[in-house]
Amino acid sequence: MKARVTVTLKSGILxxxxxxxxxxxxxxxxxxxxxxxxxxxxxxxxxxxxRAGVETALKKAAEKLLANTVIENYRVEVLP
Amino acid sequence: MKARVTVTLKSGILxxxxxxxxxxxxxxxxxxxxxxxxxxxxxxxxxxxxRAGVETALKKAAEKLLANTVIENYRVEVLP
Structure with missing residues (x-):
């Protein structure tokens, strides 16, 4: 199963x-x-x-490691 | 007009x-x-x-600056 996590800076962050x-x-x-x-x-x-389980795991990954949620947003997409 | 350029490593590149x-x-x-x-x-x-003009400009940007086309692929998406 393929997925993509996109991490972008929150607006307002230089x-x-x-x-x-x-x-x-x-x-x-x-x-x-x-x-x-x-x-x-x-x-x-x-x-x-x-799909739901995979999304949950990836959200956990993003929160814990991939994104700095103080300054960044993330988006998880599970590809079909 | 918003656009997104995604740059990923070519497969086979470590x-x-x-x-x-x-x-x-x-x-x-x-x-x-x-x-x-x-x-x-x-x-x-x-x-x-x-749209075509914007895509051309962004492809030029990707080729010249955003991606190293020896080892990376890029994808230009113009958002509606």
Whole structure:
């Protein structure tokens, strides 16, 4: 079973890395960029099981390890 | 206009960071994890324009800056 956990910064949290990428894109001549925010994505292969159980396990993983819930949001998607 | 560029390692490329996360999840008692691969996600706010033009600009951004196409794949999604 495949799943994807996406971790992004909460709005309001400064993202200097994103700002740097924004500047670099402008220097490269790519126009119209208003803002860039960088996040992380985890592609996880997990043993087959009921969808709800897998989602619970991955939420636990995100809370405990993958995301810093003080400054980051996470989203768990179990792929079909 | 919002868009998301997802950058993931090509299959076959070693991912020591993913391996470390995999080990850590096991130690935390989260069961059934077979593999983890980490990637990056860029949430981009871009000036409104025709969808094809925006996609072309973002593909250029990914090729030039966001992804290392020797070892990484990228995917551009323009959100509605």
């Amino acid at each position: 993202d200097p890395q994103g700002k740097a990428i924004e500047g670099a894109l402008r220097l490269l001549g790519i126009e119209g960029i208003a803002s860039v925010r960088q996040g992380k994505v985890f592609d996880i292969e997990i043993a087959d099981g009921d | 991912d020591p960071q993913g391996k470390a996360i995999e080990g850590a999840l096991r130690l935390l008692g989260i069961e059934g994890i077979a593999s983890v691969r980490q990637g990056k996600v860029f949430d981009i706010e871009i000036a409104d324009g025709d």
